[in-house]
Amino acid sequence: MDSFINVTSEIGKLKKVMLHRPGREVENLVPEYLGRLLFDDIPYLKIAQQEHDKFAEVLRNNGVEVLYLEELMEESISDENIKLEFVAEFLEESSITSPALKEAITQYLLSMSTREMIDSIISGIRKEEIQLNLRKSLSELMMDDYPFYLDPMPNLYFTRDPGASIGNGLTLNRMKTEARRRETLFLKYIHKYNNRFNKADVPLWYNRTMPFSLEGGDELVLSDKVVAIGCSERTSSEAIEIVAKNLFDGGTSFEKILVFEIPKCRAFMHLDTVFTMVDYDKFTIHPGIQGPLSVYEITRGEKGYLNYRHNTSPLEEILKDALKLSSVELIKCGGGDPIIAGREQWNDGSNTLAIAPGVVVTYERNYVSNELLEKKGIKVLAIPSSELSRGRGGPRCMSMPLEREVLK
């Protein structure tokens, strides 16, 4: 049986992808906690869902099988013991320490159908949902005005980040911030228990139990030989070394890791917010990172060691050389105009999702960058984006490819 995961490029025809349709979690955002939950504004859920459905429809109309995280998860924990294991682990990681409270929340969750339970965990659990006749501990008393027992997970529709498909395997990531760390538990259970996965042994190139942060928005599979990883606000150099070692030792075809060191700031949180691949030899780039960008290379060394090199050539040269191309083109977000580029990058103008070589899904609000892509011969499938964009992620962030056609 073929592996359930097969991703050896950023642009090969997309065959299977995992999404999460935004739900009630987005309506549990309030101004006080926006920053901590990594949002800049509160999306209007009804419109966000319509936009997201349009995104899924564009993918389906182009031959992509769309799988929803919530459905894969429901399949994964249908067995009662696995469900209990999941709930216990989830509550542990949500810092529910009081045994009585843990028991009350567990009973509350288990009174629901599996699907309702998953939706409720994603939405977050407000204190008034559960009637408690317990004596409060000191810490509970002091946290009394905090509205949630379980925080909502509004970033889950960015399915790109908790894990990434590389070759036939996955990185199961450790998220930089507390706000997103529990998201990776879903992928852990899907990987471990979903029949689609474990029938075809899927190796993990990284695990969420490791201490260094790694997020999928930083992981780009440029070819079956080259992976680019952003060293960013979210992804650490230590994690990159571990992924490199595991890919090289894991019998994969990968030979080189290009480490893109980008400025560590919110606007550029992941590499894919400033750089994506749109065709064999074409990339989008935010002009704001071209100056500060440093590229390092990791290759296989002797006796299992890794070789490291700071490559100071211009980015075009680095990409040409790594991908064995005669030329490459970097297409500037907003055409390079600093105001347009700043505005469109903030709404993920550089965050394209290639669904085939030269065919990308983008946000329609980034019309200057979209027109430019079209001028360069790229087919642009633009989706509505007024509400989805408020979470600071675009079509690439909102999708986790599971399978792409192998490029010839």
Ligand SMILES: NC(=[NH2+])NCCC[C@H](N)C(=O)O
């Ligand atoms: N792959 C990406 N660029 N993801 C964007 C994620 C946005 C999300 N609000 C966060 O801050 O984590």
